[in-house]
Amino acid sequence: MKNRFFIWILLVFTAFTLVQNWGKGQSSSSLDQNDVGLITNKTEYTQGAEVIVTIQNNTTFPLEIPENCPVQPLGIKKYANGEWIDVSIQDSAECKVSVPFEIKPGEKSKLSYKNWAYRLFETPGRYRVEGTILINQEPRVVSTNEFTITEKGVLKTAWMNFVYRPILNALVYLIEVLPGHSLGFSIIFLTLIIRTLLLIPSQKAMKSQKKLQKIQSRIEELKKKHKDNQEKLAMETVALWKEHKVNPFGSCLMILIQFPILIALYLVVSQGLHPDKSSLLYEQIGSNLSFETIQTHFLGLLDLTQIDFFVLPLLVGALQFIQIHLALSRQKKKKAEKELKKEAISPEKVAKNLEKPQDFQDQMQMANNMMKYVMPLMIAFFTASLPAGVGLYWGTSTIYGIAQQFVVNKQSEKEEEEEEPSVRVIEK
Template sequence: MDKLKRFSRSLLLFVSVFIVAQLILVNCFGLGAAPQQVDGNINVEVLKSSYPVGKLVTVKVTNSTTETLTIPHECPNPPLQVHKIQQNQAVLQIPEFADEIDCSNATDIIIPSGTSTQVTFKNWNNQLFGETGTYSVTLETEIDGTPTIVTSNNFQIKEPGIFRQLWNGIIYRPIYNALILAASYSPGYNLGIAIILLTLLIRTILLVPAGKAMKSQRKMSEIQPRIQEVKEKYKGDQQRIAMETMALWKEANVSPVGSCLPILLQFPFLIAIFYAVQNGINPDNHFLLYTTYNNVSLADINTNFLGLNLLTPNIYILPLIVGSLQFVQLKLATFKTAKQNKKSSAPGSKEMQTAQKTMVFIMPALIAVFTASLPAGVGIYWGTSTLYGIIQQIFINKSSTSGSNSNEVKVKVIKS
């Protein structure tokens, strides 16, 4: 204990001396971060030398003049001009769907003297940088009353990697088009209705594998008391415990991997829905639409559903609903196991019961926090998917109960 106290004091002393030394160096000797020099120039710098198609291009604008630099918003046009270098000539790029951009929240970019800021092309990126090649960015402004054009360094737009191409081609683009198609046929072009319809479609496609996984999870829960007996019987012999546990899994015809399948199968769709809701309604993503849907106007899609703005997080109502649905689903999934644990006198059954209760309450809370931090549209997807899972779980529980009455799965521990 004395050694621990001495170590704590030494550590505290070291940290204190380090902080004091840093303060002295920064404030007295000016060894902190150096302020940007004011040399009367404005610099425009693209942060990377190359970007894959679809990646957001970011530009750093540095104001080294003595006056505040204002870049007025010219929405629906981009704040900076973009040129593509073709045959040694700079060709101005004009966004095709700029007129569909919502400019209600557009503001000027203010850069005080001696500072810098980052400018992105969030609403125009795919329209301006949709083709491979060499590009540059220019800023038209004034320095001391003199019109000045500041040009950035040249940078490359290159083909995306194989994983990005597979992701866009196999998962994201089909889901995105399905979402837009559903919205275009829903009453009032409503995005919320489209998300619900798409979720039901996805869950129906995954109905068979998800059902098998739920049954596997159910059986896995039913043999947990037996596994606890194995762990207690062969305590300290990890190899024997592993062998006996695998024998139990084989006897019950279950796999621990199979019980994770519903969540694993949903993740790609969840991520795709997230990006589709967060960025997909931006007219800049019009290039993702299949030729059949080119006449659809993304600006016409209604992003309000039951009083919720689906593009922004909802931190009160939706998280509570989704968390409650998750709680109900977990209770249904663990109900029979909880009853078995209460009746069981096997060693470790109480610990298992406690862990199960903890999961039933902790998991919904985490899902609620997760929902509150993402656009409400993602919460609508997760809530609809969970409700679908609840209905599916009820049917599985009923079939499991009727099956156990007539043909109960018997599992025994293999004795040495």
């Protein structure tokens, strides 16, 4: 089961990597043509996707793109009714910096249109980027290749309507109503709400994991007994799971449930808190909020929209270690001592019942060490590669999980005590 758990974790990391690098790696051979090379990273985008334009200066003079903030740096044209027409928007975003964008001779740079994706490319159709640049202080009109904006498919539409938009709207609502419009406290409250909504399935998953630990020795006995008959082994194992009401995939449940939430929160924190996404808000949500007033610095120390490489990853990794330590606790020795004190059975029998084959002990110890020490390092690396807001969510969720695991452990100990035989063996 622990192997499956690590596989799911690796899948999470892989998916985040794909999300971060989606759309990269397009051919740039046409950049060398003409004095100024200008191409988009793709020729087809779905609605809401980030359009990236690569510009290469093939001249011997600096290339300047005039600053048009809050409007996009180069214009957008759409093909409609047999002609190319300008696409314009009204943007109220505040501009903190207003300097020309410069590219030195022989160098190239990229322009991102992620902050205008839903307003400039609102409807499907044929588009191109076109605008005026300055080469040696002389204006020159340049344009990219033609590209197409298409409608979202079924899966992307479902993702947008059932995962991304609810997370975005919930977070914006909390930011709007909380004092100071704090992104940090909004993420904490959102995490508590999500974990409370998932309390019942996560509680079942934790209890299932505890039950699985208790019957692990019997599963190993079945493996040895039916090592030459895999069909019989599978049947006996499933029967054992049913007998003890164990869900073997319970430990992976919370990872699977939180996986899309993490992806959505990453996209919201890194790209969603911008006027361009206002069209995705439900009616009345964010009506009294200006995106420029959102306080992204948590406690005045941590910018939640940026990556934190040190403090937060170490803290989240430590919290993950504590949670895993609690999840793997077995309380074997405590139970054995209670049995000895009650004299329910002889000390020799207690030792015999607790004894396991050495190779099985080694395997279990290795798996537990992998879970306890390697996974926190993976989570710390994960936290250090994404905006701090995602790390704050994971850390808050882990603290909630620690409290929940503590309660489950106490309940498990109580159930074990109630299951102990009350009849004493009196030797004559």
